[in-house]
Amino acid sequence: MTHPRVQQVAEIAAAAGVDGVALIPGAHLRYITGIDFHLMERLLVIIFRPGADPVAVVPSLEADRLRATDIPFHIFGWTDTDGYAGALTAAAAELALDGKRLGVETLAMRLLEANALRGAIPGLDLVPADDALAGLRLHKSADEIAHLRAAIAISEAALQAVLDAVRPGMTEQQIAGLLVMEQLQRGGGAVPFEPIALTGLRAALPHGTPTDRAIRPGEPLLLDFGTTVGGYASDITRTFSFGPPSDRFKDVYAAVQAANAAGRAAARPGLSAQEVDRAARREIEAAGFGDYFTHRTGHGLGLQAHESPNIVEGNTQILEPGMVFTIEPGIYLPGEIGVRIEDDVVITADGCESLTTFTRELVQVGGG
DSSP: OOOHHHHHHHHHHHHHTOSEEEEOSSHHHHHHHSOOOOOOSSOOEEEEOTTSOOEEEEEHHHHHHHHTSSSOOEEEEEOTTTOSHHHHHHHHHHHTOTTOEEEEOTTTOOHHHHHHHHHHSTTOEEEEOHHHHHGGGSSOOHHHHHHHHHHHHHHHHHHHHHHHHOOTTOBHHHHHHHHHHHHHHTTOOSOSSOOEEEEGGGGGOTTOOOOSOBOOTTEEEEEEEOOEETTEEOOEEEEEEESSOOHHHHHHHHHHHHHHHHHHHHOOTTSBHHHHHHHHHHHHHHTTOGGGOOSOSEEEOSSSSSEEEEESTTOOOBOOTTOEEEEOOEEEETTTEEEEOBEEEEEOSSSEEESOOSOOSOOEETTO
């Protein structure tokens, strides 16, 4: 019997009009094999073809991990001493893909793998398969959602612990480090992205990097972070006031809060992704801050912190039960203030459920 996830890839290949799909270490390969291979200098590529067992060209030190799965890989191992050329040539003969089309992930495939495949397989045409592959992990199972819930619970508990610990003079880097430590202590795995902790006017940088700047009374504190459980990621943003907020801060916060609520209220099966973006964006535009909401309303969440579906204008993809994504409107006034409120939601049979539950009210922290 064909492994169900291998069969999925075969069906994707057929639907995409390619003769096979080549994957390198990353979320798709982890989803199919259950193994989290590291992307490194050693070539590792697995090729899936309709009606055939997958062919794996892997460093010999990784081969036993593939053999331990219930997938019948045809393994071509190579050692550091011999190099991968011989293994790849032998695999090419097995693949019989001369002059054929092979689908790849354009955001993942490196020149290392692309050039090696082209060199070993005469006339091989590498073509994008990103859109087709996006459907592989689009609908989360009950087990996947359970992992997401667990990761989010850890992040929310860690967030409260960090807020209780924040004091005047702490730097952005110290606060970011606390977020990582508190999540690890609660059982979180590797962070899916480096945590963002921004203070004062630096909160107006949507993807700012924490520095040694110390927090001061009356400033915003924007925290965007996550952890993983079973490889599945949480992704949460909340913005706080360190000490009493200014009226300007309150006005900006209220607009983002309304946009977040509107996005969550709009999300339901049968609606397009862009309609959720429009619902959130309307609130910010109505408050007069439309020019300062400079990114999409959300992105998919799962084995990667950013995956399909994208909640953005122009994406007419229809939302369906099991899709998980963020709703994270923000307002960024350069040199002044920034506010973002991000929730992780799952589409249900009749609406959406917010997997994140941390308060969205404007909270004053730090006793500043």
